[in-house]
Amino acid sequence: MTQQATPVEARSMGTHLDRADGREKVTGHARYAMEHGADDGVEAPLTAWLVQSTIARGRVVRVDPAAALAHPGVVSVLDHESAPRLADTEDRELAILQDDRVGLRGQIVAVVLAETPEAAREGARLVHVAYDEEPHRASLEGAETYAPESVNAGHETDWADGDVAAAFAGAAVVVDQRYSTPHEHNSPMEPHAATALWDGERLTLWDSTQAVHAVAKTFAPMLGLEAAQITVRAPYVGGGFGSKGLPHAPEMAAALAALSVPGRPVKLAVTRQQMFALTGYRTETVSHVRLAAEPDGRLLGIEQHAVSQTSAIKEFTEQTATAARMMYAAPARATTHRVAALDVAVPSWMRAPGEMPGMFAQEVAMDELAFACEVDPIELRVRNEPDADPETGNPWNNRRLVECLERGAERFGWAGRPSAPGTVQDGDWWVGTGVAAATYPTLWMPGNTARVESLGGGRYAVSIGAVDIGTGARTVLVQIAADALGVDPAAVDLHIGDTDQPAATVAGGSAGTGSWGTAIVQTVQQLRADHGEHPDAGVASTATAEAYPDMDRYALHSFGAVFAEVRIHRWTGELRAPRLLGVYSSGRVVNPMTARSQFYGGLVMGLSGALFEESVRDPRFGHVVTQDLATYHVASHADVHGIEVEWLADDTDTLATPFGGRGIGEIGIVGTAAAVANAAWHATGIRVRDLPVTADRFVR
Amino acid sequence: MDTSITLTVDGSEHTLDVDTRTTLLDALRERIGATAPKKGCDHGQCGSCTVLLEGRRHLTCLALAVAHDGDEIVTAAGLTGSAADPASRGEDALHPVQQAFLDHDGYQCGYCTPGQICSAVGVLDEAKQGHPSHVTDDLEVGGDVELTDEEIRERMSGNLCRCGAYVGILDAVRQAAGQTPGRGVDPARHTHDHETEGAR
Incomplete structure (x- = not known):
């Protein structure tokens, strides 16, 4: 029985350490999923190309591969009759090519294998598929909704407290509005991809994934294999932001293709266009928010009723209203989630599912309440600070929202801001400022095991099947291990990104560093307990992280405050954001450089969502028509101006993890769009409640 | 239909038969094994595949390999002295732009990075040669356009x-252009601790 880890003294933690993989990245030597060659065991690979359904719902009547097979270089065409059989087909997103049903436009209905990428692509074009089409539903508007059993991350579908009706009946001030966030796609720069090799005994996947062990664990029973027969390697992953957190259908296509050609590697890259149907997305959300308050802004009641969509073939419900359960004090509140099952692609995780859309609605509503009550937006939030977590009743651990707001106000120059909108003009530009709060729960995932081996001479090897998708995990885990061991970071060899290493959970939920780091610290302490301070070379310990018992007795969340200045052109409505500031409390920052980049990245994606991102689905056909980076706009260099980030000092949280850090990957996107929309209102007096905040809203 | 072409990639000459449908990007990645240029969109919308083609930055996904017979290509790997030997994993001296990206953490996942770096090298040269951009006031400036922040952002906007x-990335390009870096990572970063990083 291993002991719970004890807190680690910081030596390397909190100081700069160069990224362990920086040199490989800037020289282009880092190898991503499609880049493994003969020295990795990938010799003479075939290329697989996906054929997607052109109907949203119905049956495949016939797949005619004749023209494709006649094309030089095409080796085979797998369809629902010829593809290898799966042992378990319950997951209809992943169980591709097993039957004739079509549940979404863009579903994989065939896979072409060819000697070259050119032949594979042309072969896919030549596969003729005949369908029996059935009517489909692809629009949330007017769709029938239901209450799911639970929502993402296991949260309760509905949660209420106190007498909401009475709170609103007696309230002096009520805000009652609908807010919406659009359908968005994660769009990491590296398209989803996998190279697969089945040698007759073992399946090896070089995968672009945030969770190597989860891929093996999910695929093994489906493929009728033992988990030990699947090796998943992800040394480098070109971003994910949630879309690579769970395996998706293309990885299964690569696995099935490999099974069909034993001994021959198969490379499958999802095209940018295909990603808009096959690799997850953030569903559109509509929130009905009601706030009841005293004349001084003190909340009497909070309601958020969120509606989103899922896919009829697999349920995923965005937990949009969960932040409203804990963010502010109120004697009465009601939160609900309803979802419509449509004949569309399967939604999934996208950076801060729940908090990002939910806090957009809440934080714009709070801004509306501040103006209605004639209270400064920061003061309004201070007045509604809860003494304990309203949802659980647990005491807060390290809730420092007010400090974030106050420090941000000071740095941003908030004092003296005119409370009325539309009062500041600079030439042809309206100028405004806005603020929003941010929060993200401290998640801790069970199921993390590390192995620490003494290499002699004071050097150690640390192994855990974690993945660095750009977060800096490969660097910060070295710092955590070094401090736990009491050695220099240069004395630690870290091994991650491979199922050959001990079990680890996903690089997601802002829980990677916390969960993996806890396992590493605990294993180091196990090694010390087993073998002392100077273990012989070759001596090793393995331990599985234990949950901190206090995590259930306290409310653990990170907090932040986002400030935005926007300029809106009075004639064209063009919106520019010259200044964006985020101030955060997220526990100990292990590496200031990689942490700052994480926060910047969250703020940039938040700004991108505020101004540009919107996937447009054509309900007549059921697919996203803005399926590339020319029509699905994300922030570019020219869109990003003065972004600043800061974190509170002395923010060590050893209740969350033995190294004192909480997660930082997601909180940067939370509240950012609300701060921009609130600033846009302050500039113009026009309240935008539906993202993105586009120019047409401001043209009068 | 196959055609024989010769490409010089990072200093090495390669003669290969390519399917005439092969893009320059696929010739580099799938045939020659030069995987520093990345495929992010395959449609000229993201910039990940940027290389220096005959000395100018160029999107290789929008080029057909057969159209570039005899051309010289430098990828991000070729900016160091190590290109000819991938086994060296870039142990040789870094190009100043690569070093600047490291100094200012101008990347996270690294996938767009080789394209950003090639693009930045191209930007520095274009500014020296007096090429104007959309935000250049004086189109007749002739030589040496001053790389203001606005110029850098504009000129780098083809790389998502x-x-x-x-x-x-902005700070890195500023440094490489010989200007003082602004925010971001202080070059004296090794002395950083939480006292100087945090508030108060």
Whole structure:
């Protein structure tokens, strides 16, 4: 029985350490999923190309591969009759090519294998598929909704407290509005991809994934294999932001293709266009928010009723209203989630599912309440600070929202801001400022095991099947291990990104560093307990992280405050954001450089969502028509101006993890769009409640 | 239909038969094994595949390999002295732009990075040669356009970074252009601790 880890003294933690993989990245030597060659065991690979359904719902009547097979270089065409059989087909997103049903436009209905990428692509074009089409539903508007059993991350579908009706009946001030966030796609720069090799005994996947062990664990029973027969390697992953957190259908296509050609590697890259149907997305959300308050802004009641969509073939419900359960004090509140099952692609995780859309609605509503009550937006939030977590009743651990707001106000120059909108003009530009709060729960995932081996001479090897998708995990885990061991970071060899290493959970939920780091610290302490301070070379310990018992007795969340200045052109409505500031409390920052980049990245994606991102689905056909980076706009260099980030000092949280850090990957996107929309209102007096905040809203 | 072409990639000459449908990007990645240029969109929308083609930055996904017979290509790997030997994993001296990206953490996942770096090398040269951009006031300036922040952002906007490393990239290009870096990572970073990083 291993002991719970004890807190680690910081030596390397909190100081700069160069990224362990920086040199490989800037020289282009880092190898991503499609880049493994003969020295990795990938010799003479075939290329697989996906054929997607052109109907949203119905049956495949016939797949005619004749023209494709006649094309030089095409080796085979797998369809629902010829593809290898799966042992378990319950997951209809992943169980591709097993039957004739079509549940979404863009579903994989065939896979072409060819000697070259050119032949594979042309072969896919030549596969003729005949369908029996059935009517489909692809629009949330007017769709029938239901209450799911639970929502993402296991949260309760509905949660209420106190007498909401009475709170609103007696309230002096009520805000009652609908807010919406659009359908968005994660769009990491590296398209989803996998190279697969089945040698007759073992399946090896070089995968672009945030969770190597989860891929093996999910695929093994489906493929009728033992988990030990699947090796998943992800040394480098070109971003994910949630879309690579769970395996998706293309990885299964690569696995099935490999099974069909034993001994021959198969490379499958999802095209940018295909990603808009096959690799997850953030569903559109509509929130009905009601706030009841005293004349001084003190909340009497909070309601958020969120509606989103899922896919009829697999349920995923965005937990949009969960932040409203804990963010502010109120004697009465009601939160609900309803979802419509449509004949569309399967939604999934996208950076801060729940908090990002939910806090957009809440934080714009709070801004509306501040103006209605004639209270400064920061003061309004201070007045509604809860003494304990309203949802659980647990005491807060390290809730420092007010400090974030106050420090941000000071740095941003908030004092003296005119409370009325539309009062500041600079030439042809309206100028405004806005603020929003941010929060993200401290998640801790069970199921993390590390192995620490003494290499002699004071050097150690640390192994855990974690993945660095750009977060800096490969660097910060070295710092955590070094401090736990009491050695220099240069004395630690870290091994991650491979199922050959001990079990680890996903690089997601802002829980990677916390969960993996806890396992590493605990294993180091196990090694010390087993073998002392100077273990012989070759001596090793393995331990599985234990949950901190206090995590259930306290409310653990990170907090932040986002400030935005926007300029809106009075004639064209063009919106520019010259200044964006985020101030955060997220526990100990292990590496200031990689942490700052994480926060910047969250703020940039938040700004991108505020101004540009919107996937447009054509309900007549059921697919996203803005399926590339020319029509699905994300922030570019020219869109990003003065972004600043800061974190509170002395923010060590050893209740969350033995190294004192909480997660930082997601909180940067939370509240950012609300701060921009609130600033846009302050500039113009026009309240935008539906993202993105586009120019047409401001043209009068 | 196959055609024989010769490409010089990072200093090495390669003669290969390519399917005439093969893009320059696929010739590099799938045939020659030069995987520093990345495939992010395959449609000229993201910049990840940027290389220096005959000395100018170029999107290789929008070029057909057969159209570039005899051309010289430098990828991000070729900016160091190590290109001919990938086994060296870039142990040789870094190009100043590569070093600047490291100094200012101008990347996270690294996938857009080789393209950003090739693009930045191209930007520095274009500015020296007096090429104007959309935000250049004086189109007749002739030589040496001053690389203001606005110029750098504009000229780098063909290279998307979904990790949002734009602040660090701007600082890196400023450093490489010989200007003082602004925010972001202080070059004296090794002395950083939480006292100087945190508030108050």
